[in-house]
Amino acid sequence: MKAQERQSRRIPRIRITVLELFLLLTAVAFAAINPTPGQLTISAVQLAVVGIAMTVTNLRKEPAPPEVFLEEEHFDGGGTIPVKSGALSKMWGNQPVVFSVSPQFRMLVLSPTPEALEFSLSYGLGRLFGPWILKREDVVEIQHVRTWLAPYQGVRAIPAVGRPWTFVTREPATVLACLEELGYPKATDAFSLF
Incomplete structure (x- = not known):
């Protein structure tokens, strides 16, 4: 029981893919280099897409391992x-x-x-x-x-x-x-x- 309580209190690790990191950095960099209303709008949309992708990545859970394995597992x-x-x-x-x-x-x-x-x-x-x-x-x-x-x-x-x-x-x-x-x-x- 204590092990389950400890797991529920543990802070979840944030996962980010290489593509999400690249899009995040380019959105911030281009907004900083060229702060025009058009570029800021494009960067805001790009950040929203990255936010949605990161949410999906982090909410996706790995299935629990089966209790018993068959003899020949691949x-x-x-x-x-x-x-x-x-x-x-x-x-x-x-x-x-x-x-x-x-x-x-x-x-x-x-x-x-x-x-x-x-x-x-x-x-x-x-x-x-x-x-x-x-x-x-x-x-x-x-x-x-x-x-x-x-x-x-x-x-x-x-x-x-x-x-x-x-x-x-x-x-x-x-x-x-x-x-x-x-x-x-x-x-x-x-x-x-x-």
Whole structure:
């Protein structure tokens, strides 16, 4: 009961997308540079649109994670995965190579199991590339990466050796609850601008 009371008293975090921030800054900047009645009207309309968009963004709630997960759960989104490829890393001067997918396309599929985190591509591209597998015993830490400007949040798996694996989605609580139920470490909080 006390936990619910604490959650209700907590101040909600204001979310703003990159586009909303850009429109907000341009409205203020153009009104300051050219304070004519026409420009002030345009900036006022632009601020009203940004206000409505921010209200919709902040009132949109993430669905509660289900109580019980099925054995084969799949999540789609985007993310960044380190790629082990000798030919590619030689082309980039022996620098580590990462495979990155935007969450807007929902092309990266995360299929967690008690044994491993499996990342694959959707839309039939999984037949050509991947899957990429991070074994459970290699995962040292799970992080919930909260973003300040983007509407997506990430779930980062920190392996014992190598670069972190990141999965980005609009529903991180569901992914984190599934990983916790499968026996992965409880997520810690991390922050990112984008």
